[in-house]
Amino acid sequence: MADTKTRRKTDDKKGGTKTELEGFSREMLHCFLRQMLLYRRFEEKAEEAYAIGKIGGFCHLHIGQEAAAHGLAGPLRPDDYLLTSYRDHTQAIAKGVDPGPVMAELYGRKGGSVGGKGGSMHIFGVDVGFMGGHGIVGGQIPLATGMGWAIRYRKSDQICVCCLGDAAVNQGAFLESLNMAAIWKLPVIYVVENNEYGMGTAFSRVSAQPVFERAQGTGVPAHAVDGQDVLATWRLMERLVSEVRKGAGPQYVDCRTYRFRGHSMSDPVSGTYRSRQEVEGKKDTADPITILRDRLFDEKLLTQGELEEIDGEVREAIEEAVRFAEESPVPDAADLYTQTYSQINEHGRLFLDRDHGEHPSATLNT
Numbered sequence: 110m111a112d113t114k115t116r117r118k119t120d121d122k123k124g125g126t127k128t129e130l131e132g133f134s135r136e137m138l139h140c141f142l143r144q145m146l147l148y149r150r151f152e153e154k155a156e157e158a159y160a161i162g163k164i165g166g167f168c169h170l171h172i173g174q175e176a177a178a179h180g181l182a183g184p185l186r187p188d189d190y191l192l193t194s195y196r197d198h199t200q201a202i203a204k205g206v207d208p209g210p211v212m213a214e215l216y217g218r219k220g221g222s223v224g225g226k227g228g229s230m231h232i233f234g235v236d237v238g239f240m241g242g243h244g245i246v247g248g249q250i251p252l253a254t255g256m257g258w259a260i261r262y263r264k265s266d267q268i269c270v271c272c273l274g275d276a277a278v279n280q281g282a283f284l285e286s287l288n289m290a291a292i293w294k295l296p297v298i299y300v301v302e303n304n305e306y307g308m309g310t311a312f313s314r315v316s317a318q319p320v321f322e323r324a325q326g327t328g329v330p331a332h333a334v335d336g337q338d339v340l341a342t343w344r345l346m347e348r349l350v351s352e353v354r355k356g357a358g359p360q361y362v363d364c365r366t367y368r369f370r371g372h373s374m375s376d377p378v379s380g381t382y383r384s385r386q387e388v389e390g391k392k393d394t395a396d397p398i399t400i401l402r403d404r405l406f407d408e409k410l411l412t413q414g415e416l417e418e419i420d421g422e423v424r425e426a427i428e429e430a431v432r433f434a435e436e437s438p439v440p441d442a443a444d445l446y447t448q449t450y451s452q453i454n455e456h457g458r459l460f461l462d463r464d465h466g467e468h469p470s471a472t473l474n475t
Contacts, residue, residue: 129340135410139419141339142405144183145175145398146423148199151208154427155198155215155229159374163435164215167244168229169196173369176397177302178203180334180342181270181364184350190238190256192249193272195230196302196368197242200272205237208426209433220437224444247273247280250299254286257295257359268296268353270346276307278323279315287359291328294358298349299329302336303365308372309382324361336366337395367391 130138152170159168171178174196182191182203191204201211206222214221215229223233230244240256243249253271260267277283278301290297303320305312312320324331334345342364349360369392371378379385405411 130404130408130410132344133340138401138405138410139415141179141183141343142398142401142411142416143419143423144179144203145339145401146420147208147426148175148178148202149398150420150423150427151198151202151212151430154431155212156370156374158215158431164229165217166228167195168215168374169372170370170374171196171199171368173391173396174302174304174336174366175199176339176342176401177336177364177366180336180339181272181300181346183343184347185238185270186267187237189267189350190240190253190260190269191272192240192253192256192269193242194246194249194274194277195242195244196274197230197232201232201234201239201242204234204239206232206234206239208430210234212430213434213437216434216437217439218434218437219440219444220433224448225437225440226444226448247277247282249273250277250280250286251282253297253299254290254295257290257297258293260296261293266354268298268350270298270300272300272302274307275301275303275305275312275320276310276315277301278320279307283323284327287324287327287329287361290359294356296353296356296359298346298353298360298362299324300362300364303363304368306368306372306382309376311382319363321363327361329359329361331361331363333363333365336364337397337400339397339401367395369396 149172152172155164155168156170158164178199182200185191187205193200198211202208210220210222211232214223214225214227214232217225217228219225223231230242233239233241250271250273253269256269287299301320307315321331321333332345335341353360379388
């Protein structure tokens with residue numbers, strides 16, 4: 110993981126040195142910091158609301174993985190697709206879903222991103238290309254592959270990013286999907302958010318191969334990145350997005366990160382499958398927000414006053430999201446029967462576009 114006290118340097122073509130901040134403007138770096146603070150404060154507020162009973166059901170927090178959220182989603186266009194697993198709150202916000210509807214969805218309110226019917230694990234934002242959190246381990250992988258096929262079928266230059274947890278690489282659909290994506294050169298980037306544990310089990314206990322090697326044999330190129338470093342993650346994704354958009358075919362990314370909370374709100378942070386020393390050590394050395402903050406301080410690109418101002422703005426934005434959620438009504442009982450079945454047209458097919466005469470696309474009951 111990155112050292113928060115050291116600013117690493119690399120040689121340039123002229124034999125000099127350049128910092129890792131090169132290529133990022135001060136405004137952009139402040140935006141990165143603000144967004145990661147937004148994700149952190151959102152999850153802290155969700156944690157608080159869950160503890161006092163305002164949020165029910167399952168709740169999986171992304172605290173500690175904010176750099177992965179921003180670095181993976183930030184380089185995408187609004188019309189690109191992003192799918193993920195059930196740890197989806199911050200990735201939805203990173204892709205462009207407003208924090209208010211995300212919080213309202215956690216509250217189970219009508220103003221939620223899917224009307225309060227999905228809850229924590231099923232945030233959606235179709236208008237900004239966020240195609241959902243998915244509660245079945247690995248369930249989003251073949252869906253993303255299908256979206257990649259649809260992009261190719263339509264001859265579009267969109268791409269699809271599929272985020273998954275490390276344990277999902279043991280699902281059969283993972284290898285099947287990568288195999289098909291490689292055969293058809295689909296525009297999909299499969300990103301493993303490798304936080305070292307599948308629920309309460311260390312990944313090394315369930316796989317003889319490390320995450321990075323799991324794509325071997327599929328024909329999909331593999332890449333690794335420090336997922337606690339938002340700049341490194343952004344740079345890699347920016348490059349891969351550009352290459353895939355130009356026809357490079359599918360890519361596989363081992364995004365090495367770490368969660369500072371339990372698998373879910375019902376799971377202990379430490380003391381069972383990982384030690385307190387391990388978790389506290391990661392917080393001290395690999396907090397993505399601290400890493401970026403210290404780099405900006407070192408380069409005199411951020412003052413303490415600016416940091417406090419950014420954090421104050423973020424806290425107010427999250428309080429506004431909470432107010433939106435709490436003022437949003439509970440769904441009506443009749444809402445149980447809407448948006449349930451797709452209407453299949455008279456010819457018995459669901460068309461991907463309108464290139465087939467007058468046959469309509471499938472629509473949801475409302």
